[in-house]
Amino acid sequence: MNIQAPIRLSAAEESLASQLDSVGAEGLATLVRDKGLPTRRVESYHYTDLKMLLNDVPPLASAAQAGGAPATDIAGAYRIVVANGIVQNSGTAPAGIAVGTVEGPVMASRDDLIVSLNGALGKQALGLDLTGDVDPVIHVDHRFEGAAAHVLSRTRIAVAAGAKATIIETVSGSDAAHLGNLATHVSLGEGAEVTHIVVDMSALQARQFSNLEYRIEANAKLKSVMINAGAALARAQVFADFVGEGAHSDFLGLNVADTDEHRDITLDISHAVPNTTSTELYKQIVRGRGKGVFQGKITVVKDAQKTDAKMMTQGLMLSDEAEILAKPELVIYADDVVCGHGATCGDLDETSLFYLMSRGIPRADAEVMLIRAFLAEIVDAVENESVSEVLTDIVERWLSKDV
Amino acid sequence: MSTPMLEIKNLHVRVEDQEILKGVNLTLNRGEVHAVMGRNGSGKSTLSYVLAGKDDYEITDGEILFNGEDLLEMEPDERAAAGVFLAFQYPIEIPGVATMTFLKAAMNAQRKSRGEGELSTPEFMKAVKEAASLLEVKQDMLKRPLNVGFSGGEKKRAEILQMALLAPQLCILDETDSGLDIDALKVVSEGVNKLRGPDRTMLVITHYQRLLNHIVPDVVHVFSDGRVVETGGKELALELEAKGYADFDAETAA
Numbered sequence: 001m002n003i004q005a006p007i008r009l010s011a012a013e014e015s016l017a018s019q020l021d022s023v024g025a026e027g028l029a030t031l032v033r034d035k036g037l038p039t040r041r042v043e044s045y046h047y048t049d050l051k052m053l054l055n056d057v058p059p060l061a062s063a064a065q066a067g068g069a070p071a072t073d074i075a076g077a078y079r080i081v082v083a084n085g086i087v088q089n090s091g092t093a094p095a096g097i098a099v100g101t102v103e104g105p106v107m108a109s110r111d112d113l114i115v116s117l118n119g120a121l122g123k124q125a126l127g128l129d130l131t132g133d134v135d136p137v138i139h140v141d142h143r144f145e146g147a148a149a150h151v152l153s154r155t156r157i158a159v160a161a162g163a164k165a166t167i168i169e170t171v172s173g174s175d176a177a178h179l180g181n182l183a184t185h186v187s188l189g190e191g192a193e194v195t196h197i198v199v200d201m202s203a204l205q206a207r208q209f210s211n212l213e214y215r216i217e218a219n220a221k222l223k224s225v226m227i228n229a230g231a232a233l234a235r236a237q238v239f240a241d242f243v244g245e246g247a248h249s250d251f252l253g254l255n256v257a258d259t260d261e262h263r264d265i266t267l268d269i270s271h272a273v274p275n276t277t278s279t280e281l282y283k284q285i286v287r288g289r290g291k292g293v294f295q296g297k298i299t300v301v302k303d304a305q306k307t308d309a310k311m312m313t314q315g316l317m318l319s320d321e322a323e324i325l326a327k328p329e330l331v332i333y334a335d336d337v338v339c340g341h342g343a344t345c346g347d348l349d350e351t352s353l354f355y356l357m358s359r360g361i362p363r364a365d366a367e368v369m370l371i372r373a374f375l376a377e378i379v380d381a382v383e384n385e386s387v388s389e390v391l392t393d394i395v396e397r398w399l400s401k402d403v
Numbered sequence: 404m405s406t407p408m409l410e411i412k413n414l415h416v417r418v419e420d421q422e423i424l425k426g427v428n429l430t431l432n433r434g435e436v437h438a439v440m441g442r443n444g445s446g447k448s449t450l451s452y453v454l455a456g457k458d459d460y461e462i463t464d465g466e467i468l469f470n471g472e473d474l475l476e477m478e479p480d481e482r483a484a485a486g487v488f489l490a491f492q493y494p495i496e497i498p499g500v501a502t503m504t505f506l507k508a509a510m511n512a513q514r515k516s517r518g519e520g521e522l523s524t525p526e527f528m529k530a531v532k533e534a535a536s537l538l539e540v541k542q543d544m545l546k547r548p549l550n551v552g553f554s555g556g557e558k559k560r561a562e563i564l565q566m567a568l569l570a571p572q573l574c575i576l577d578e579t580d581s582g583l584d585i586d587a588l589k590v591v592s593e594g595v596n597k598l599r600g601p602d603r604t605m606l607v608i609t610h611y612q613r614l615l616n617h618i619v620p621d622v623v624h625v626f627s628d629g630r631v632v633e634t635g636g637k638e639l640a641l642e643l644e645a646k647g648y649a650d651f652d653a654e655t656a657a
Contacts, residue, residue: 354456354457355494355497358489359513363478370499372500373499
């Protein structure tokens, strides 16, 4: 028997437990009181110790109106605003898009406190049912407004068999120390083709959790892009399950971090059936005392023969005090698979810098060209031009920031 | 007499613990084409990198004057803006940087440093189109990332294209003939010859005499063991081709 001494709860843990009490989620409240927030002893939180990093939890958000213009405006997109977790008037939906609200958790229950918190504390979810060839880009504009609040925002997207869609979700809002917890579940029916992008642009004093979950059926094609470009502490979790043969997915992502920011993308992909393929490309760029974390886990179950999965993570460190942590992990039970992973990390290439400078381009400009080049692979992967432009803008904004 | 364009005086250069250049003296006047010949490892490429301003080289003695000014005090981009251009032996591939974006950035950076305004897009496009047709550089190449997926010959043509667009005063061609077949060699040489003029000086570094059939030099220098061991007219190249480098090595030893 394992006898545990009662842990000393932090202020953040106390607040979480009482928020859970207030919605009647006693089981989870007890769990928080017993175990607290995940520490570095929990493997998937090893580099993002929430007991250390999450100092306080602001009060649960109350309904709010989205303030002002969107943080990013995507030309021609159909925009749906979700303010403090509540779906706002979304106007008339274009053909192929059915907009509604869904009660209850959107993600599968799993052994993860952050996902469980979203399930227990969230009020309603935006529900999108997509059919046919959905023409406009769908922009889900998550706004965290007003004074610092604990905001749960959720989306459940069901893409019908054979349907095609591009969906971008952005997180932005008032300049306050929010604690955001986003959960999105995307199910791809047979043969569906989906590009799904999530960009965190929340305030720099905010703390943001983004949780993405994909269920990928036979012959479907998914491109998933996660960009952490906001918040003092940002942690994104990407879960994906291949459940039908012949499916392919490209998983991409980017952490940009400077000053004292901490940005984490943790990936957990399961190839659960034979004949599915995936590529994973995650990049991190850090400067100042910024810290970037990437953990990528790919599991291939025993019967999932002919799985082909290639994971790559690349880091660019622009200061001596910045930090990049990368942990690729392959767990393979099948014996006839092609799986690989690679990781690189370093400074800008001096030879390339010299080449550019030898043509008259000053060092600072040459550096920006090379940084842009490093990021281009992620941004250019998005085929829709107006979305790709928006991502370029976000990257440019980060590059032009004074540090 | 007017100031030479380039004066290299007693240049000594080390890389880590090894002395590569051991007292190079060269004077290049305006409008002249000089060839530097020498076997592999004689220090020819080191000289070209030192002129362009690459790090990793320690100048232990000597000086380099460009139009009378201390070249060694200048950063690589400042040298380029002042009119120095190195056509690389192995041009660098830079994925993610579009060739056209790079060309425009380079041209405008140099214009800016001279106090000139930026090129308009039509002006830029016109300049590139003209230079490209001269060097048989296809539009498709210009659409690719910088040097990525270019063949050896395409890379060399792209270097000369850059040279034509940037219109430098001093062109350093480092083994521009390596990796070129006869046809490509002709195209590149014609491109270089079109750029010859009374105000432009060229330093052509090569291993073989054949390039000098196409780009006929005014002066030929033989390089051996980190210094110039012989200087002569264009006939020196032929002599070298016939006799090999061995005789010149003996002179070094003597």
